[in-house]
Amino acid sequence: MIVKHDMDVGELFDTMKSAWKLETPSLLISVIGGAKKFRMMSEQKDAFRHGLVKAAEITGNVIRYCL
Numbered sequence: 001m002i003v004k005h006d007m008d009v010g011e012l013f014d015t016m017k018s019a020w021k022l023e024t025p026s027l028l029i030s031v032i033g034g035a036k037k038f039r040m041m042s043e044q045k046d047a048f049r050h051g052l053v054k055a056a057e058i059t060g061n062v063i064r065y066c067l
Helices: 008-018 042-059
Strands: none
Touching: none
16 A cells, blocks of 8 residues: 555544455554665565564564565
8 A cells, every 4th residue: 555654643543444344453564765766675575574463473474565
């Protein structure tokens, strides 16, 4: 989900819960990028994905992402 930087957090939270029928998460990760295109090498992408999955496993959550 891509949102504006100034979107109300409560509105975003409500949208995620109602649109995706999600339970209240115990973990919420926000990845914020800059104005320029950011490219990661495949090893960096793999490490980032692995870290996200590990964080989800530890907290019992599911992560949906796209890189």
